[in-house]
Amino acid sequence: MKGKFIDNLPKIYGLYTGGFAAFIILMAIAEQAGMTAKTIGIMFVAFTVFIYALIGWLSRTVQVDAYYVAGRQVPTVFNGMATAADWMSGASFVAMAGGIYFGGYTYMAFLVGWTGGYILVSSLLAPYLRKFGCYTVPDFIGTRYGGNLARFCAVVVLVLASFTYVTAQINATGTIASRALGVPFELGVWVGLISILMCSMLGGMRAVTWTQVAQYIVLIVAYLLPVFWMGAKLGNPFPHLMLGDEVARLGELEAQFGLVKNAAADLKAAGVPGGLSSISNSHAGVPAGGMAAWKFISLVICMMVGTASLPHILMRYFTTPSVKSARKSVAWSLFFIFLLYSSAPMLATLSKLQLMDPNLATSIIGKSIADVQAIQWVQDWTAAKQVFIADFNGDGILQLNEWFMRTGVVVLATPEVAGLPYVISGLVAAGGMAAAMSTADGLVLAIANALSHDLYFKIIDPKADVQKRLIVARALLIVIGAAGAFVASMRLTSILGAVAWAFDFAMSGLFFPLVLGVWWKKATRQGAIAGMIGGLAAGTAYLIYVGPKFMAQTPWLGIDHLRFGIIGAPVCLILMVIVSMMTYKNDAEAKAISAMLDETRIPVGKTVLGQK
Amino acid sequence: MSNKEKHWDKTRGLMFITLALWFFFGYVIFMFGESLNSASFLGYPLAYYMCAQGSLLAFVIILFWFANKQEAIDEEFGFAEREDK
Numbered sequence: 116m117k118g119k120f121i122d123n124l125p126k127i128y129g130l131y132t133g134g135f136a137a138f139i140i141l142m143a144i145a146e147q148a149g150m151t152a153k154t155i156g157i158m159f160v161a162f163t164v165f166i167y168a169l170i171g172w173l174s175r176t177v178q179v180d181a182y183y184v185a186g187r188q189v190p191t192v193f194n195g196m197a198t199a200a201d202w203m204s205g206a207s208f209v210a211m212a213g214g215i216y217f218g219g220y221t222y223m224a225f226l227v228g229w230t231g232g233y234i235l236v237s238s239l240l241a242p243y244l245r246k247f248g249c250y251t252v253p254d255f256i257g258t259r260y261g262g263n264l265a266r267f268c269a270v271v272v273l274v275l276a277s278f279t280y281v282t283a284q285i286n287a288t289g290t291i292a293s294r295a296l297g298v299p300f301e302l303g304v305w306v307g308l309i310s311i312l313m314c315s316m317l318g319g320m321r322a323v324t325w326t327q328v329a330q331y332i333v334l335i336v337a338y339l340l341p342v343f344w345m346g347a348k349l350g351n352p353f354p355h356l357m358l359g360d361e362v363a364r365l366g367e368l369e370a371q372f373g374l375v376k377n378a379a380a381d382l383k384a385a386g387v388p389g390g391l392s393s394i395s396n397s398h399a400g401v402p403a404g405g406m407a408a409w410k411f412i413s414l415v416i417c418m419m420v421g422t423a424s425l426p427h428i429l430m431r432y433f434t435t436p437s438v439k440s441a442r443k444s445v446a447w448s449l450f451f452i453f454l455l456y457s458s459a460p461m462l463a464t465l466s467k468l469q470l471m472d473p474n475l476a477t478s479i480i481g482k483s484i485a486d487v488q489a490i491q492w493v494q495d496w497t498a499a500k501q502v503f504i505a506d507f508n509g510d511g512i513l514q515l516n517e518w519f520m521r522t523g524v525v526v527l528a529t530p531e532v533a534g535l536p537y538v539i540s541g542l543v544a545a546g547g548m549a550a551a552m553s554t555a556d557g558l559v560l561a562i563a564n565a566l567s568h569d570l571y572f573k574i575i576d577p578k579a580d581v582q583k584r585l586i587v588a589r590a591l592l593i594v595i596g597a598a599g600a601f602v603a604s605m606r607l608t609s610i611l612g613a614v615a616w617a618f619d620f621a622m623s624g625l626f627f628p629l630v631l632g633v634w635w636k637k638a639t640r641q642g643a644i645a646g647m648i649g650g651l652a653a654g655t656a657y658l659i660y661v662g663p664k665f666m667a668q669t670p671w672l673g674i675d676h677l678r679f680g681i682i683g684a685p686v687c688l689i690l691m692v693i694v695s696m697m698t699y700k701n702d703a704e705a706k707a708i709s710a711m712l713d714e715t716r717i718p719v720g721k722t723v724l725g726q727k
Numbered sequence: 728m729s730n731k732e733k734h735w736d737k738t739r740g741l742m743f744i745t746l747a748l749w750f751f752f753g754y755v756i757f758m759f760g761e762s763l764n765s766a767s768f769l770g771y772p773l774a775y776y777m778c779a780q781g782s783l784l785a786f787v788i789i790l791f792w793f794a795n796k797q798e799a800i801d802e803e804f805g806f807a808e809r810e811d812k
Contacts, residue, residue, distance in 0.1 A: 220760070223778040230783045231753040237790055238745045242797075355780065359770015399775040401760040411757055419753065437808045439798055446790035453787050460779035716735055717806040 124193055131166075132332050138162060139336075143538045152537040153297060159541035160295040160548055163333055167326045167552065168313040174325050175317035179581055182319030182588065183250040183564060185434040189324055194440075195447025197324045198431045200331035202229075202452055204280075205287025205551030206614045208334060211456075212529075213522030214611065215463040219396040221411060226456050228415040230449060232422025237445035240423060241432040243633045243715050245441040248722020249433065251561070252426040252625070253569040258724065259632045259711070260640040261704070263574050268647040272624030273426045273565050275651070277558045278599065280425075280617035283610045284555035285311070285596075285603040288548060290523070294499075295544045301604050307548075308600040311555045316589055319564075323556045324434060330549035335454060337546020342458045345465045345533045349475075354461040361464050365398045368471045372480060375516035377507070385505035391519040398467065410673050417680040421618025424625040427554075427561040438718035466529045471515070477532060484513050492531040496524060522611075559599065563591040615677040616658070623654030623683025627691055633716075635695075636709050642695030649690040654683025734804040741800065745793045752777075752785040 120127075142155055180186050189197065207229070214222045249255045253273060257266030285307055292310075293303025314326040346354030351361070376395045401407070422428065431448075432441045469477040479487045484506055487493055496502040503519040520528075527547070530539040567588035572579055579587070624647045631638040658679040659665045674681050699705065714723050728736070756763065760774040768776045801807040 220775055220778060223775075224757075227753060227757070227778055227782050230786050231749060234745060234749040234753075234786055234789060234793075237793060238742045238749075356769055359767070362771055362775065399764070399772050401764045401772075401774050403761055408758055408760060411760065412754055415753060415757070439794075439801070439808055442794040442797060443791075446787065446794050449787050449790055453783050457780045457783055713731060716738070717731065718801050718808050719806045 121188055121190065124190065128193075128328060128332065131329060132336075135333065135336070139538065139542060142541060143536065146536055146538050152540070155537055155541040156295040156544055157297075159545040160292065163545045163549060164310045164313075164552075167329060167549075168310065170326045170329055171314040171316070171318055171322040174322035176319065176321050177582075177585065179584065181321045182585055183433075183568065184430075185319075185321040185324045187434055188436050189434040191435060191440040191444045192447050193328055194324070194431060194435050194444040195451055196331040197327035198428065198444070198448035199451035199455075200327040200334065200549070200553035201427060201431055201557040202448070202554070203334065203455055203550050204284055204554035204614065205291070205547060206283065206610050207455065207459075208338065208550035209287060209291075209523045209526050209547045210611055212459045212462040212466070213520075213525035215460050216467055216525045217392045217394060217396065217522060219398045220401055221396060221407070223460065224411045224414040225418060226459065228418025229422065230452060230456060231415065232419035233445055233449045233452075235419060235423035236428065236432075237442055239630050240429060240633065241445050242438045242442050242718065244429060244629075245432050245435060246438050246715050246718060246722060248724040251565050251568050252429050252629070253565050254573075254724075256628060256632065256643065257569060257573060259708070260628075260638075260643045261708075262640050265640050265643050265647075266569050266573060268644055269625065269628070270565050270569050272620065272647060272651055274562055276425065276617045276621035276624070277427060277562045278595075278602075279613050279620060280427075281555055281558040281562070281595075281599045282603045283613035283617075284551050284558065285599045286610055286613075287551035288555060289600075289603060291544055291547045291551065294527075295541075295548070304600045304604045307552070307555075308596050310548075311552055311559060312593060312596050314552065315556050315560050316592055319585075319588065320430075320434060320560060323560050326556065327553045330553040331451065333549040334546040334553075335451070337542045337549070338455050338462075339458060341530050341533075341535060341539055341543065342462050342465070344535055344539070345469075345529070346461070348533065349465065349468070354465065355457060358461055358464050361468055362399050364472065365464065365467060366400070369397060369515075372471070372515040375514075377516055381507060382505075385507065387503050387505055387519050388500050391501075391503050391521050393516050393519050394467070395516065398464070406673055413674060413678050413681055417615070417622060417678050418618055420626050420684060421622040421680060424621035424629065425618065426565070426621070426625075427557040429629075430561055430564070431557070462529065463525065466525055466532065469529075469533055470518075477534065480513055480515050480518060482513055484511055484517075487513050492528060495531075496520075496528055501528075555599075559592060559596050562595050563588055566591050566595075612677070616679075619654060619658070619678070619680035619683065620651070622680035623687060624651035626684055627688045631691060631695075633712070636712055637695060637699045637705075638691065639695045639698045641698040642691045642693075645694040646687040646691030650683045650687025653686035654679050657682040730804055734800065734806055737800045737803075738797065741793065741796055745789060748789050749786070752782045752789075756782065 146155060176182055244255055247255055253266050253269035256269035285304055288307030289300055289304030292306045293300045315323050342354060346352060351357040374395050435441045435444050469475055471480045472478050473481055484504060501521045501524045505517050507517055527543060530543060571587050572584050628643045628646055658676055660668050661670045662676045711723055756777050764772040764774040766773040
């Protein structure tokens with residue numbers, strides 16, 4: 116029966132995709148027939164969440180292997196899709212195009228950083244961790260270095276990084292759920308949480324895998340359809356290859372309208388709500404000087420190295436049937452991620468042009484403010500405090516620096532701005548929900564698994580039977596989800612800030628212990644422990660030193676609070692190397708570790724843990 | 728040198744080549760972003776293009792190339808898995 120299910124996957128997801136397309140068409144017809152925009156939004160979110168919950172229920176399991184690693188039988192390409200959904204969070208879906216829209220080239224460091232890290236994953240870690248055969252990332256650290264303290268340190272880093280990340284995702288699900296369903300944000304957060312738990316609770320990794328594949332399909336359709344539609348409307352049916360002129364045109368328009376940075380005092384006087392920005396950075400221009408290049412590169416380093424240390428991504432490669440397919444699966448993951456990421460700059464370009472180019476009917480910059488305020492979507496989003504107009508110079512004309520938007524609005528409002536039917540806006544909301552939910556699922560599961568497997572089973576109660584372990588795992592899932600939702604409802608940081616912090620935490624504490632664990636036989640337990648504690652402590656201390664909400668000191672060399680991993684990771688490396696060299700002894704334990712690593716390094720044969 | 732050692736030697740070599748390519752597309756290009764942007768590709772300024780698509784695409788290609796190359800190495804030394812799906 117199981118084998119049959121795996122063989123039938125292409126058919127099942129083909130049918131699912133067809134069904135989803137039929138649903139979109141049905142909604143389009145309903146819109147023509149007069150269904151209100153609000154009902155369409157609710158239908159989209161409710162229908163997709165229902166499907167995910169159904170998949171979660173169908174994938175329920177009582178087996179440890181299925182719960183922790185989906186039975187290690189997820190085919191290469193499907194694991195790629197699931198990883199892509201796991202990876203692309205609410206921030207990628209909702210905020211990335213908006214970030215590029217306002218930040219231009221400088222912001223696109225995130226695009227490079229969030230893709231290139233997969234090369235580290237594939238060449239340094241994933242195939243070896245798969246051969247090792249662990250259930251969780253701390254499981255590898257604990258077995259490779261030996262001892263409960265090393266395992267515990269890894270659990271701490273994992274929980275800190277993933278929890279920071281998950282609050283941002285639950286925040287995003289809450290935002291989308293509250294808008295689509297028309298409930299307050301605080302309630303939306305809990306609706307989002309329940310949806311997330313329905314996907315993961317009964318089936319663990321197995322359920323999360325199959326819902327993530329379904330979520331990937333929804334989110335990629337929801338992202339690409341508006342981009343291609345808008346491209347076609349402007350005469351560029353394949354925008355990725357054809358927007359050179361548009362990018363150049365934006366440059367001209369920037370010169371014409373002028374890129375003005377508003378003074379903080381002006382913003383305050385005009386009452387611009389916090390978190391809204393105006394366009395003040397060049398779209399395609401590279402900022403001059405070595406410092407700007409360093410800021411770009413240091414952000415890329417943090418995001419790439421962080422990618423390779425984030426446990427919810429690494430654990431996806433524990434689910435493939437073989438080492439070979441783990442490697443291929445990384446490549447497929449990045450391919451599926453590429454489809455969305457390469458479209459984000461195109462979406463930003465098209466959407467910016469629609470507002471700025473006076474030759475287009477949709478433009479608003481340079482028009483009279485009274486006219487702009489009469490536009491329906493401007494009214495709607497102003498009422499939601501997501502856009503704002505401030506007439507600084509009092510001339511009654513909307514200048515580029517007088518138009519404010521929240522970054523997320525770029526993706527969510529673009530269909531309306533471009534005059535696409537409302538069914539597309541509903542689809543985009545469902546896509547954003549899918550993106551945020553799939554990442555939150557992966558993260559909550561990574562935390563709960565580390566606590567239930569590594570902390571409870573391996574450290575506290577090694578004699579616990581299977582049933583008890585799985586009950587503990589599920590109880591932890593609920594507790595962590597609820598804690599995440601509680602923190603998210605307090606809205607401590609922006610979504611993007613929290614995401615970048617998660618990467619920095621992971622990179623400070625886990626990257627070198629993982630990589631050296633595979634590649635350096637002489638890395639010792641003491642070295643790894645010193646590295647994890649020292650790296651995390653140094654990174655955190657620096658974050659507190661520069662963090663705008665903490666001590667807010669001037670950063671060294673432009674290393675601000677988004678880049679504190681640049682401090683943490685080298686401290687971790689240096690400590691780990693020095694302490695390892697001091698403590699390495701060529702004794703029986705070192706020989707056993709050496710033999711274990713030799714076994715890890717060849718793909719063939721049973722997993723290392725499976726041989727014991 | 729034993730079979731295992733030779734296999735690991737080649738594997739490590741491939742890892743370094745892969746990381747060199749990664750370093751080039753991830754960092755070296757963007758160190759010269761300012762001057763690269765005066766060149767153009769498909770009508771886009773070059774540094775903008777690399778950042779929006781070029782490097783991303785290069786990473787995808789490198790990953791598939793790496794996976795195939797490593798499979799060939801495993802095959803060569805008889806460490807390839809057989810029971811694959």
